Amino acid sequence: MSSSFGTLFRVTTFGESHGQGVGAVIDGCPPKTPLDETDIQPQLDRRRPAQSKLTTTRKEADRVSILSGVQNGKTLGTPIALLVKNKDQRPADYDQMRSVPRPSHADYTYQMKYGIRASSGGGRSSARETVGRVAAGAVAEKILSERYGIEIVAWVSAVYTIEAPSPDLAGISRQEVDRSAVRCPDLQAAEKMQAAIVEAQEAGDSVGGIITCVCRNIPAGLGEPVFNKIEALLAQAMLSIPATKGFEIGSGFAGSRMRGSAHNDVFIKKGAHLGTRTNYSGGVQGGISNGEPLIFRVAFKPPATISMPQKTVDFEGNDTVLEAKGRHDPCVVPRAVPIVESMAALVLTDLALQQKMRENETV
Numbered sequence: 001m002s003s004s005f006g007t008l009f010r011v012t013t014f015g016e017s018h019g020q021g022v023g024a025v026i027d028g029c030p031p032k033t034p035l036d037e038t039d040i041q042p043q044l045d046r047r048r049p050a051q052s053k054l055t056t057t058r059k060e061a062d063r064v065s066i067l068s069g070v071q072n073g074k075t076l077g078t079p080i081a082l083l084v085k086n087k088d089q090r091p092a093d094y095d096q097m098r099s100v101p102r103p104s105h106a107d108y109t110y111q112m113k114y115g116i117r118a119s120s121g122g123g124r125s126s127a128r129e130t131v132g133r134v135a136a137g138a139v140a141e142k143i144l145s146e147r148y149g150i151e152i153v154a155w156v157s158a159v160y161t162i163e164a165p166s167p168d169l170a171g172i173s174r175q176e177v178d179r180s181a182v183r184c185p186d187l188q189a190a191e192k193m194q195a196a197i198v199e200a201q202e203a204g205d206s207v208g209g210i211i212t213c214v215c216r217n218i219p220a221g222l223g224e225p226v227f228n229k230i231e232a233l234l235a236q237a238m239l240s241i242p243a244t245k246g247f248e249i250g251s252g253f254a255g256s257r258m259r260g261s262a263h264n265d266v267f268i269k270k271g272a273h274l275g276t277r278t279n280y281s282g283g284v285q286g287g288i289s290n291g292e293p294l295i296f297r298v299a300f301k302p303p304a305t306i307s308m309p310q311k312t313v314d315f316e317g318n319d320t321v322l323e324a325k326g327r328h329d330p331c332v333v334p335r336a337v338p339i340v341e342s343m344a345a346l347v348l349t350d351l352a353l354q355q356k357m358r359e360n361e362t363v
């Protein structure tokens with residue numbers, strides 16, 4: 001079951017980096033939802049490789065086809081299969097890496113687990129697998145925006161040691177995020193981040209970064225305590241993205257350095273409901289959304305495949321020097337922005353459907 005995610009809105013991704021194609025099957029999408037490829041393609045375009053000099057140069061158009069579950073522009077309630085064909089594989093780039101596991105990549109662990117692994121391209125451990133997540137996430141987003149007016153916007157808030165100031169969380173839009181190739185809405189910080197990525201790339205190296213995400217117009221009541229708390233599912237969703245190393249919600253680790261009197265989110269009346277004056281909770285209390293925006297951060301490591309020579313050993317334990325060939329991302333965060341948004345959409349759609357079911361039961 002390791003390639004499936006969700007309870008009622010259940011997504012299974014398939015495909016290897018150098019196989020024929022990648023994609024997803026969604027089971028449990030509500031019927032009569034308007035849907036066609038144009039709802040999905042824009043997010044795939046934002047995830048696509050070779051968007052700028054900051055990303056891998058692998059050339060993939062990533063055109064999505066809806067194979068099933070949709071007729072005359074409406075979902076049928078049956079499984080929706082989404083397919084993107086692979087085009088630009090170069091297995092020869094992986095010749096040396098067949099006998100030498102890349103340090104901090106997944107070659108060694110996949111081999112140990114399965115006793116076999118995809119002969120090139122990293123197989124399922126490649127970020128190519130996330131095409132299916134982004135395609136399915138776009139369908140989830142359509143449901144969230146049509147039924148609840150939910151908006152999800154993620155951006156790059158740090159690269160290497162460069163941190164950007166927080167944008168206006170109530171207003172930040174994807175258009176603002178996409179004004180820079182690095183996807184940081186603060187253009188001064190974006191310039192410094194881009195320079196850091198290019199500098200690392202030119203040295204045959206790589207750098208990490210942080211993505212921050214805000215989800216607005218979330219109704220109070222989403223989340224299934226105690227094990228499927230909304231933050232627990234978000235953490236699982238985010239930490240399943242390749243190269244992630246950390247997840248924080250609301251005040252996160254910094255909250256541990258505050259006093260309760262400063263950290264408490266005092267209630268105030270907001271329209272027909274209660275809201276909070278501050279949002280250190282990140283929109284969640286007791287594992288249930290409280291109606292305030294969800295706000296969380298995801299840390300990404302510097303990608304493992306670097307062209308700088310590295311002293312290591314081959315699968316037999318013999319000393320060797322690995323100089324990775326091929327086209328690789330010097331920093332993953334600019335392309336990971338739509339992946340974070342998509343995984344958030346999958347979690348929220350699944351929880352919204354579960355809450356709807358509960359409300360129907362209790363009427």
Ligand SMILES: Cc1cc2nc3c(=O)[nH]c(=O)nc-3n(C[C@H](O)[C@H](O)[C@H](O)COP(=O)(O)O)c2cc1C
Nearest residue numbers: 105106125126127242243303304305328329332335
């Ligand atoms: C958008 C994106 C692009 C990535 N590109 C690369 C890459 O070009 N080279 C690489 O070594 N890792 C890349 N990764 C990360 C690897 O897939 C990942 O590090 C590897 O599967 C090992 O898993 P782990 O880092 O989660 O332990 C990328 C990740 C994402 C999210």
